[in-house]
Amino acid sequence: MFISEDGRTYNLKSAICKKGHLQTSTLLPEKKCPIDFCQECGSPIIDCCPHCNSMIIGGVAKEKYILSNLLTGERDRRVTLYKKDYVPNYCSHCGKPYPWVENFLKEYKEILEFQLEESEKDFQNKIYIATEEFIKNNCDIKSFAAQKLKIYFMKINALSREIFVNSLVSFGTDTIKDFFL
Structure with a gap:
């Protein structure tokens, strides 16, 4: 026994x-x-x-x-x-983003549209898609999405870059800031 x-x-x-x-x-x-x-x-x-x-x-x-x-x-x-201290970004059953991610992406898209010219719509979409992928990769700065984002951010002015990076920090740590700026 x-x-x-x-x-x-x-x-x-x-x-x-x-x-x-x-x-x-x-x-x-x-x-x-x-x-x-x-x-x-x-x-x-x-x-x-x-x-x-x-x-x-x-x-x-x-x-x-x-x-x-x-x-x-x-x-x-x-x-x-x-307990688990981690807040998931996407549902493990249907794969859709949770409301906090949906809200972030909506606000991020608005900032993109405000900061970049209307003529740069294609570039806006590239940044947005790379950002979505970056979040799906748990904001891993070693991911391919992070590398693409870094390249895209280098093509925009310093003020816009800082605004986008500060927005992303809300999903990760200051390591993101150090990586992108």
């Missing part, structure tokens, strides 16, 4: 506001977040993809059964919740 025995491991659910602020990553799949609005920005909190209704995958739960009575063999079930 074993003193402890591992049970199942399963995904927990994350609750994130529509602006991307993580509220919790340790909700049981059938539970709802106890608060409806983000205390940081006031945006509504979601726990499933607005496109396909699949839960936003958070941390994990691990069950363990511990022998509590040697004579009867009775076991106690213990569940340990492991």
Whole structure:
């Protein structure tokens, strides 16, 4: 007879506001977040993809059964919740962007249109597509998308470049700023 025995491991659910602020990553799949609005920005909190209704995958739960009575063999079930501090950008079920990414890309496109001339529409689209790919690659500065973006940013004036890079920093770290500027 074993003193402890591992049970199942399963995904927990994350609750994130529509602006991307993580509220919790340790909700049981059938539970709802106890608060409806983000205390940081006031945006509504979601726990499933607005496109396909699949839960936003958070941390994990691990069950363990511990022998509590040697004579009867009775076991106690213990569940340990492991949180995840990472806010995903895209749904793992349908592949569509979450609202915080959609909002960022919409605002980023507006900045592109404002900063670059109408005659540079093709160039705007190239920067936008490279930015989408950069985000899909978790803002990895070693990715091909990052290299393309860097080349594109070198072709625009310093003020515009700084505006675009500062926008991207919201999805990553200051390493992005150091890389692009």
